[in-house]
Amino acid sequence: MVVLSTSPVCNQTACNAVGVPVVDLSRPRPDVSRIIVEACEEFGFFKVINHGVSKTLMEQMENTAREFFSLPAQEKEKAGPPTPLGYGVRNIGFNGDVGELEYLLLHANPSFIHHKAKVISKEPSSFSYVVNEYVGAVRHLSCEILDMLAEGLKLRNTKAFSTLLSDLESDSLLRINHYPPWNKNNNLSMNGNKCGSTRIGFGEHSDPQIISVLRSNDVEGLQILMSDPGGNSVWASVAPDPDAFFINVGDLLQAMTNGRLLSVRHRAMANSHEARQSIIFFGAPPLHSLISPLPDMVSPANPRKYNPFTWSEYKKTMYQLRLSHSRLDLFQADEPQGNNSLD
Template sequence: MVVASLEPVGVERIRALSVPVIDLSWRRERASKMIVRACEEFGFFKVVNHGVSEDVVSSLEDEAMKFFSLSAREKQQAGPPNPLGYGVRGIGFTGDIGELEYLLLHTNPSFISQKAHSICKSNPSEFCDVVEEYVGAMKELASEILEMVGEGLGLGDKQGLSKFIRDSENDSLLRLNHYTAIQEDEANASKAGSKDSTRNARVGFGEHSDPQIITVLRSNDVPGLQILASSPEGPVWVPVQPDPTAFYVLGGDLLRALTNGRLMSVRHRAMANCRRSRLSMIYFGTPPLHARISPFPETVTPQAPRRYKSFTWAEFKKAMYSLRLGNNRLDLYRLR
């Protein structure tokens, strides 16, 4: 198992494989079936023709880069990450580190409004408007995808999944990750050590699965994201080619539990392997703290007996913060 590290990647298998692409302009029945298939096989897919305005995306990118371009002293006023706020290198509370700086925000408008004054002192109201517009677009996109998952799975309540993140008390988050460019001397040293610079790259954000229901990610045109996939030779890391016009969707631990293990919570990581900085903007669709997570009845059959105990998001969240980044959190709730 790989956890966050500053060491070179080493001899791991890295292979280019085709990543599922979902076109939301397809006939809905086809798109729903393809989404479920992608979640079963990869736990990950790329979304095109999603309908999200490029202006909404570029506005948040601009605000993010304005913030990350500030001096270290100014940025630290938006921290420390406890767990929300501005952080550098440290990931969580158990010693994991990465090659990045980040801003983690709750999507509740009152939180955004309060935090904006330490993030964008020149115009906090504009920052609030930009973030809230982006969060609204991500919430709608994530909800639509989850409703299509419900349809593809044949759930009696097609909105059973989307209800969690549409709830007014949802605990959803927005994370802005900034991976700074590797310095020239470091890049040259890496290149001199191997013909394959990817294999000598440093881990920017270590291997993990996302704990929430669904993750919707957008990044600039700098590569770095890798997902862990199966192959006849064993697990392989699959580099994801960046597409700054698309969104990438990842299934989380709660989606896996809610579907009785049928849909994957994909393990992934981000590499700091470029001479240009990488910005990723990540929406985590999350239920309210009191929401009880149990598999939908349609996913439990004699052939697929129940795999996980019931738990609340608050219980899972507490356990999450007590574990290392690379740990499998669902193992705590697996029925023996």
């Protein structure tokens, strides 16, 4: 969810770079599972290398996105307005939230991408082919990571997370963000919050889905919210790596693990000199899926923290609220419950 970045204040300490956990998928699987769990518990965020997605496909996807954003405004607007899917500029929510960006939000369903390609590209067949190949690759990567996470958590059903993404009715999305460099000659720029030589491109938020898989070009901008040794919340910059993917724990994964894994809060800064482009796969369940803490995550020592809800209900709440509100708080159990979660 997106919220205004009123706190913490961005200063030299807050904007220091952070060394995020790196997960090498070429290592033995038990080691990878353990590292993923530790990273999700401590950061809710990690970087993946040796991930198996071909560099050629990654570059094709980046070039395809760049070609779209280089089109004249009137051509790009044919893919909008965002309702919420489609092309949008600066308006990134239904409640007045704005950012220093333009974006394309697509459902990850192949037929949707094929249909939408007709108003996005002059070569729709090429566009839909590249995007669907990319979505298929990152969906597979997401499921592999979720299976290893489940193994590391010692769940009885190690497919508990990935089954929701592989379902044919999965509500997963692909979002492509373009942050133009802001300057006095850039009509996309606006008077917003500043942090040193950058402006906030996409404000503080957590991702509502299960998992997010992000790749960006080699331009800095991503920041995650962390606690410093004194317990203060600070913004930490994440060094870009166009050859890697960055993984976010989402709200639903926090709920399913009964709060053991925390949905990471993050934001993106608009660079003053270079355009930044990011491509994010949001892995989500079908709309009718019932979300509840998994039985393995509930015990007398760790009672159920969240009431059951469907992904459809959660999305509706997300759109109705001012985006500064915490959504999971609305689904917290009034009184901690015992091990009575739904299978």
